[in-house]
Amino acid sequence: MLPNESRFSSVEELKKYFREKVKHLHPDRGGSKEEFLQFISWYEEVSKKLRSSRQVEVVKRCPLTGDYVFSVLEFTVEEIALGGKKKIKIPYEEGICKACGGTGKNKNGRAEICGFCKGSGFVEVFDSRNEKNTYLKCPYCKGLGYLLLEQCQYCLGKGKIKEEKEVVIDIPVGLKEGDILFLPKESVGAISDLYYEVAIKPHPYFVLKGSDLIYKCKIPFWEIMLNEEISILTLEGEEKVPSYLFTRDSPVVLKERGPFLKDGRRGDLLIEFQIIVPHSIPEKAKFFIKKAVEILKQERGGEV
Numbered sequence: 001m002l003p004n005e006s007r008f009s010s011v012e013e014l015k016k017y018f019r020e021k022v023k024h025l026h027p028d029r030g031g032s033k034e035e036f037l038q039f040i041s042w043y044e045e046v047s048k049k050l051r052s053s054r055q056v057e058v059v060k061r062c063p064l065t066g067d068y069v070f071s072v073l074e075f076t077v078e079e080i081a082l083g084g085k086k087k088i089k090i091p092y093e094e095g096i097c098k099a100c101g102g103t104g105k106n107k108n109g110r111a112e113i114c115g116f117c118k119g120s121g122f123v124e125v126f127d128s129r130n131e132k133n134t135y136l137k138c139p140y141c142k143g144l145g146y147l148l149l150e151q152c153q154y155c156l157g158k159g160k161i162k163e164e165k166e167v168v169i170d171i172p173v174g175l176k177e178g179d180i181l182f183l184p185k186e187s188v189g190a191i192s193d194l195y196y197e198v199a200i201k202p203h204p205y206f207v208l209k210g211s212d213l214i215y216k217c218k219i220p221f222w223e224i225m226l227n228e229e230i231s232i233l234t235l236e237g238e239e240k241v242p243s244y245l246f247t248r249d250s251p252v253v254l255k256e257r258g259p260f261l262k263d264g265r266r267g268d269l270l271i272e273f274q275i276i277v278p279h280s281i282p283e284k285a286k287f288f289i290k291k292a293v294e295i296l297k298q299e300r301g302g303e304v
C-alpha cells in the first residue's frame with residue numbers, strides 16, 4: 001500500500017521515502033514490475049504536487065554543471081522572519097529586442113556610408129537575359145546606404161532579449177543570509193532552473209541573530225519616568241509595552257515574538273535599548289530635576 005501523500009511535507013522527505021522503498025520494490029531485486037511502475041507514477045504525482053505548492057527549496061549549493069540561472073535575491077528582515085509570499089521577476093523567454101528590432105545595432109548611433117553601394121543603397125548588375133544593366137538592393141547595407149557601427153545597448157548586439165515575468169513564491173521559513181534557493185523551472189514556468197542566493201536588506205531597527213530578532217532603540221529618560229507605556233516596533237507593527245521594563249537591564253525579551261522557525265516555533269524579540277540623557281541641561285531644567293529628586297528621596301526615605 002502506498003502512504004497518504006499528506007505524510008510528506010517536503011520534496012526532500014518524499015525523496016528519502018522513495019530511496020528506501022525503491023530498494024525493495026525494484027524488479028531487479030525480485031519486486032513485481034507492475035507494483036514498481038505503480039510506485040514510480042505515484043512518486044511522480046506526489047512530487048509534482050509538492051513542488052507546485054512549495055516551489056522553493058533551500059539547497060546547500062548551486063550545481064556547477066547544467067543549464068540554470070544564478071542570481072541574488074534580496075529579502076527584507078520582515079520577509080525572512082515572517083515568511084509568506086514574495087513577488088519576484090524571473091527570466092522567461094527570449095524575444096526580439098524592441099529597441100533595435102532584432103538587428104543588434106543602435107539606430108541612433110554612429111554610422112558610415114556603405115562602401116559596397118557607395119551610399120546609394122543599390123548595386124548595378126548585368127542581367128544576361130536582357131543583356132542590360134539592372135539595379136538591385138545592396139545586399140551589404142540592405143538598401144539603407146549606410147552601416148550602423150554601434151551595438152544596441154539593450155541586447156548588446158544579440159538582437160534578442162530575455163524577457164522577465166512576475167511570479168509569486170512562498171518564502172521558506174528560517175532562511176539565512178547566503179542560503180541558496182532552488183526553483184525548478186517547471187514550478188514557476190521559467191526557461192531554466194533558477195538558483196538564488198539569499199541576501200538580507202539591512203533594516204534601520206531590526207537585526208536577525210540566530211533564531212531571535214533584535215530591535216534596537218533609544219529612549220529618552222523622561223519617557224520612561226513619565227509614561228506608563230513605551231512604543232516599540234515588533235514584526236506585527238507598532239506596539240506599547242510597560243515602561244518599567246526599561247528600568248532593568250537591556251535587552252527586554254518578548255518571548256516568541258521573533259522570527260518563525262523551521263520547527264514551527266517562534267524565536268524571541270530582544271529589545272536592545274539605550275537610555276538617552278542629554279549632554280547639556282539648561283540651569284532652569286536642572287533646578288526642576290533637583291526638585292524632582294528631592295521629592296523622590298522624601299517619599300522613599302532618602303533613597304531614589
Ligand SMILES: [Zn+2]
Nearest residue numbers: 097100152155
Ligand atoms: Zn537590441
Ligand SMILES: [Zn+2]
Nearest residue numbers: 114117138141
Ligand atoms: Zn550598401
